[in-house]
Structure formats: structure tokens, C-alpha cells
């Protein structure tokens with residue numbers, strides 16, 4: 001669907017969606033017309049003048065990055081490209097489950113936007129609608145700081161890949177990017193402190209409700225290019241994926257360098 005109305009990102013509109021209780025966590029909100037990558041920008045800031053709660057959005061990314069060194073398609077004005085710089089306090093929580101928790105936060109922000117049906121999470125953190133990719137999450141670290149990057153497809157131009165989904169298509173009409181960006185940022189600001197206090201366990205029941213791969217036949221692609229086939233059994237309390245392999249043994253995978261596909 002085309003973004004015919006071409007509503008540009010607007011600080012005041014986005015800010016109006018941040019609940020008062022979450023405002024203290026938002027230290028800076030920046031919107032760029034064009035940037036290399038919102039994640040790269042905040043990773044650089046983390047090295048020179050770090051500030052927890054710094055949010056960066058852009059209309060377009062020239063070098064948008066996805067997981068595993070992939071490119072993230074980032075055309076002007078169509079989607080949401082959002083990054084948040086964050087510092088967990090001491091005692092530092094175990095970060096191995098963070099990507100799972102952020103996936104749940106993205107889904108819950110979409111629910112608050114009225115999208116209740118058809119959203120699923122594919123381990124480690126692809127957000128799917130009807131089996132097609134709606135959003136992607138890239139979490140990176142610089143010293144004590146992390147950058148949480150979210151790409152949410154809102155309109156998608158016609159040339160986009162057919163296995164992608166977009167919010168406007170789900171809502172069957174024009175939607176406001178500012179509305180969904182505000183809901184997303186609000187959710188991150190309200191639930192990263194929950195992750196700080198309780199870790200992944202606070203998010204697991206939501207995760208289980210939308211686990212796309214659960215009990216599916218899958219193949220795990222390792223960095224060595226080795227493939228492991230089996231049936232997905234869910235995730236552990238620390239965010240590893242559990243696979244019952246072809247020998248009937250349980251294997252556990254960390255999200256780092258692994259990618260997963262369904263097999264028929």
C-alpha cells in the first residue's frame with residue numbers, strides 16, 4: 001500500500017504517546033530525514049556522549065542493517081526505523097533473553113495499536129503477521145550501553161519482497177506512523193525497566209502465546225553452514241531455542257549467529 005498521505009514523523013505527536021510515568025526514561029528524541037543507520041548513529045554516541053533513553057528515528061536509512069550482516073530495506077517515509085540507547089543499572093541483568101523480551105514489547109505495542117490477531121514471534125525476534133515479516137529487531141552493545149533497533153513495516157512500497165507484511169495492509173487503510181512509533185517507544189521505555197528488575201521471566205508467558213515455530217519442523221543454519229534439522233520445542237528461561245533433533249536428542253541454540261527456517 002502506498003503512503004499517499006505521507007505523514008512525516010513528528011516529535012510532538014510521538015511525545016504525546018509517551019505516558020507520564022515513562023517520560024523520565026526518555027532523555028532525548030531525535031528525528032533525522034536521512035541517516036546511515038539509526039543503530040550505527042547511537043552506537044557512535046555511546047562511545048562519545050552516552051545517554052540512556054536516547055531515541056533516534058529516521059525517515060530513511062541509507063545503510064539500514066539487519067541481523068547477521070544483512071541489509072535492512074529502509075525507503076523514505078514508508079516505515080518506522082527506530083533505535084533506543086539504553087543502559088541497564090547494576091546489578092546488570094543477564095542479556096541473553098533480551099532479544100526475546102524486546103520481541104514481546106514490539107508485539108504488545110502493536111496490540112495497543114489495535115492489531116490483536118495474526119501476530120507471531122519467530123525465534124529469536126522476527127515479528128510476523130500471517131507468516132510474513134512485519135518487524136525486525138537488532139540489538140547491539142557498546143560497553144555498558146545497548147542499542148535496541150526496531151524496523152517496523154508500516155506501508156512498504158510495491159517493489160518490497162512478497163514475504164513481508166505491513167501495518168497499513170493489516171489495518172486495511174491509512175495509519176499514522178507517529179502513532180505506532182509513539183506506542184513502540186512507550187512500550188520500550190515502560191518494559192526495559194521490567195527486564196532490569198525481573199529479566200526474561202516477565203515476558204515468557206506472552207512469548208509462548210505467539211511462538212510461531214513451536215512444534216514446527218525447522219532447520220537451524222549454523223555459522224559453519226552446517227544445518228541441523230528437528231522439531232522446535234520452545235525456548236528456555238534464558239532465551240535459548242530448544243530443538244529435538246533427528247536422533248530425538250534435545251539441542252539448545254543461542255541467537256547470536258544462528259538463523260532458522262521452517263521445512264515442510
Ligand code: BTN
Pocket residue numbers: 036037038039040061063064065066067068070072080081082083126135136137138149150151152
Ligand atoms: C532483522 O530482522 O534483521 C533486524 C532488522 C533491524 C532493522 C532496524 S531499523 C532501525 C535500526 N537501524 C538499523 O540499521 N537497523 C535497525
